[in-house]
Amino acid sequence: MVYVNIHNKLIELKIVYYGAGMSGKTTNLIQLHQGLREQHKGQMVSLATESESTIFFDFFPVELGQINGMSVRLRMYTVPGQDFYEASRRLVLEGADGVVFVIDSDPAREPANYASYEDLCKNLKACHSAIERIPVIFQYNKRDIPRALAVGSVEAKVGFTPLQVFEAVASRGEGVKQTAQAISRSVVERFAF
Numbered sequence: 001m002v003y004v005n006i007h008n009k010l011i012e013l014k015i016v017y018y019g020a021g022m023s024g025k026t027t028n029l030i031q032l033h034q035g036l037r038e039q040h041k042g043q044m045v046s047l048a049t050e051s052e053s054t055i056f057f058d059f060f061p062v063e064l065g066q067i068n069g070m071s072v073r074l075r076m077y078t079v080p081g082q083d084f085y086e087a088s089r090r091l092v093l094e095g096a097d098g099v100v101f102v103i104d105s106d107p108a109r110e111p112a113n114y115a116s117y118e119d120l121c122k123n124l125k126a127c128h129s130a131i132e133r134i135p136v137i138f139q140y141n142k143r144d145i146p147r148a149l150a151v152g153s154v155e156a157k158v159g160f161t162p163l164q165v166f167e168a169v170a171s172r173g174e175g176v177k178q179t180a181q182a183i184s185r186s187v188v189e190r191f192a193f
């Protein structure tokens with residue numbers, strides 16, 4: 001949910017990276033954070049287990065600059081994908097203005113991708129939102145994996161058409177910026193126009 005502070009002339013928009021455990025959400029945010037200029041980013045906060053799974057969330061703010069005399073800040077989050085962090089996922093998703101759904105292209109993770117999509121829909125409802133009501137972009141990550149899932153297969157299975165679809169190899173930084181720019185543009189345009 002967009003947050004507007006008239007006093008400080010600040011608009012904050014929330015973007016959430018959602019997807020199955022180990023699909024590459026945190027890797028996306030780390031790569032994105034590394035690629036941003038110092039003056040445009042705040043510190044990245046990550047809470048992870050020793051085996052690198054996110055426990056609660058990853059977060060950092062991005063300062064986009066001024067639009068119509070207001071400063072625009074994006075708040076970038078990832079949810080923890082592992083099944084047992086259900087409650088944390090809902091808390092992080094609350095108030096999301098846009099979602100990047102990160103798909104693991106490993107064929108063995110096909111059921112996990114579908115389960116995560118269902119979980120996303122369910123949690124959006126619990127947050128009084130819906131997948132059709134906010135910008136959603138799909139990212140097929142791990143395109144370097146042999147016999148990677150066909151792009152479009154998840155959309156066909158779940159019966160949903162996202163605003164845009166990107167391919168990525170987040171561990172090499174490929175496709176990360178394009179995905180982030182697309183969702184950022186969508187949430188800002190939706191709010192501003």
Ligand SMILES: Nc1nc2c(ncn2[C@@H]2O[C@H](COP(=O)(O)OP(=O)(O)OP(=O)(O)O)[C@@H](O)[C@H]2O)c(=O)[nH]1
Pocket residue numbers: 019020021022023024025026027028052053054055078079080081082141142143144145168169170171172
């Ligand atoms: N082969 C390959 N591995 C990747 C890619 N992106 C991320 N990984 C690896 O996948 C593993 C999981 O990545 P994370 O970014 O921690 O995944 P996550 O989605 O944040 O996982 P949770 O926090 O448990 O939900 C790490 O070992 C990454 O290095 C990719 O494009 N290709």
Ligand SMILES: [Mg+2]
Pocket residue numbers: 025026027052053054078079080081
């Ligand atoms: Mg993570």
